[in-house]
Amino acid sequence: MRGTQPPTISKSFSLSILENTLHKTTGIKPDDALCVAFSGGMDSHVLLHALKQLAVDFPFRLRAVHVEHGLHEESLKWADHCASVCGELDVPFTTRHVDVDYKRGDSLEAIARQARYAVLRDEMSQGEFCLTAQHADDQAETVLLQLLRGAGMHGLAGMPAVTEFGRGSLARPFLNVTREALAVYAHEHEFTWVEDPSNRDSRFDRNYLRNEVMPLLGKRWPGVATALSRSARHAATAADMLEVQGESDLTACQMHTSSGDALTIAYLNASLLRRLPTQRQANALRCWIRQHDMKLPSHARLHAAMTDLLVRNKSGQGMAKLPGVSLRLDGDALFLCAAIDHVTQSALVEYAWDPACLLEIPERDLLLKSTPAMGQGCAIKQLTGRQLTVRWRSGGEQCRMAGDFGRKPLRKVFQDLGIPQWRRDEAPLIYIGDELVAVSHYWQNPHFSPAFNERGLVFSVHDSSALQSSFD
Known part of the structure; x- marks a missing residue:
C-alpha cells in the first residue's frame, strides 16, 4: 500500500x-x-x-x-x-x-x-x-x-x-x-x-x-x-485499489515462499495465474515485484515476459530477464528471482572454506554459513582437521547413498527432490577431497550425519546483499 x-x-x-x-x-x-x-x-x-x-x-x-x-x-x-x-x-x-x-x-x-x-x-x-x-x-x-x-x-x-x-x-x-x-x-x-x-x-x-x-x-x-x-x-x-486487488490475486495464486533459499524469492502457481484476465495478471506481477522492493519493468517488458512464459510456452521451462529481476517457469511454478549476472567461468572456481567463518562468493552474490546443531547436519568430528571446498556443477557428480546402496548421480538426486532445472547449476557443492558432502541445503551425505547426541553443522546459503548485515 x-x-x-x-x-x-x-x-x-x-x-x-x-x-x-x-x-x-x-x-x-x-x-x-x-x-x-x-x-x-x-x-x-x-x-x-x-x-x-x-x-x-x-x-x-x-x-x-x-x-x-x-x-x-x-x-x-x-x-x-x-x-x-x-x-x-x-x-x-x-x-x-x-x-x-x-x-x-x-x-x-x-x-x-x-x-x-x-x-x-x-x-x-x-x-x-x-x-x-x-x-x-x-x-x-x-x-x-x-x-x-x-x-x-x-x-x-x-x-x-x-x-x-x-x-x-x-x-x-x-x-x-x-x-x-x-x-x-x-x-x-x-x-x-x-x-x-x-x-x-x-x-x-x-x-x-x-x-x-x-x-x-x-x-x-x-x-x-x-x-x-x-x-x-x-x-x-x-x-491503493489496484494494490488490494493484486494482493488478493497473489494470495489466490501463491504456492509458498522460499525459506532460506537465496536463489529464489517467491513462487506462484502459474496455472492459477493464467486463469486471471491479462490485466490482472500484470497487476499481480507488479504487486509481487513491488512487495520485494525490486525494480519494476516497463509495461512492454512485463507483457513480453508474460507472453513468453504464460502464453506461448509449451515446454513448462523458461526464463524472462527483466531489469533487476528474473521470472523463471518450471512446470506449474513461476519463480521470482534476483537477477544476477553470473561469471560464466565460475564453475571452474573452487573455494576453500573454513565452516567456522562465512564464505562469500561475490560473483554469485551468495554467502555460505554453518550453524551448530545437535544431531543435525554434518558431524563436526568428521569435519575437524579436514579441508572443505566449494565447487559448482560441471556434470558427472555422484552422491553417496545411505548404507551400502552405492552412489546415485547428482542429476537423479535433483530430480528426486524436485529441484527445478535452472536452480541446479546455481547450487554450491561442498566437498572434502573428492567426496561430495552436501549440495547447498538440498541434500547431505548420510555418511557424515552425526548421532542424535553428537554436534553437527547445518549448512545454509544466503543472499549476501540482503543478509550480510545481519551476520556482521
Missing part, C-alpha cells in the same frame, strides 16, 4: 497548519524523534524553524542532517551555513558527505537524489521520522513529470505525505502548502538561505518544468498546482 496522502492545498502557512498536518496526516506524536533533511534552502529552513517553534508546546526530539554531495564549489560553504543556522536555533546538527558516482548518460539529478536518500535512510534510528520540505508545487511538478513519462497510477499518485523509510518513516508535511506561502513565512522572519545555481539550469527536466512550463500553465490556469495535487490524491486512491 502507498503511504498517506496529504490533505487539500492551503495557500497560506502557519504553525497551526503544520501542527495539524503533523498530528492528522503524518501520525507524528509527542516525544517522537524527528530528523530534518536540511539543505540550507528556503523550504527546509522554514521547516526547521517552524518545527523548532512548535517544539515548545509539542515536545518532540528534533535534529537536522545536511547531505553534502561535493557537486558544487560552494557546497562546503552551504554545509557551514546549515551548521550556523542550526547553532542559532539550538538544533543538533550533522553533515554527511557522499560521493556521487555517475557515468556518462546517467541523470545527475536522479543519481544525486538516490545518493542523498540512501544516506538519509542509513542515518535513521529506530522509529525516527525523516522530514523533507517538498511542497505543493514540487508535488505538481512530480505529477506532471510522471504524466510525461507515461507512468501508471502509482507514479501519478506523486509523493506520499508519509511512508516507510529505513528503520523509521519519511514524512513530507509541506505537500499541502504552496511555495509562495513558505516564501511569505521566510521573508517575515528575515531568513537568509542558500540558492543552488543548478536549480536555474533548465537542462534538467524538473527545472525545465519549474522555470519554463509551470509559469506558463499558471498564467492560464492559476490553480494548476492545486489541480495536479488533487489528481495525485485520486491516483493514489486508484493505486
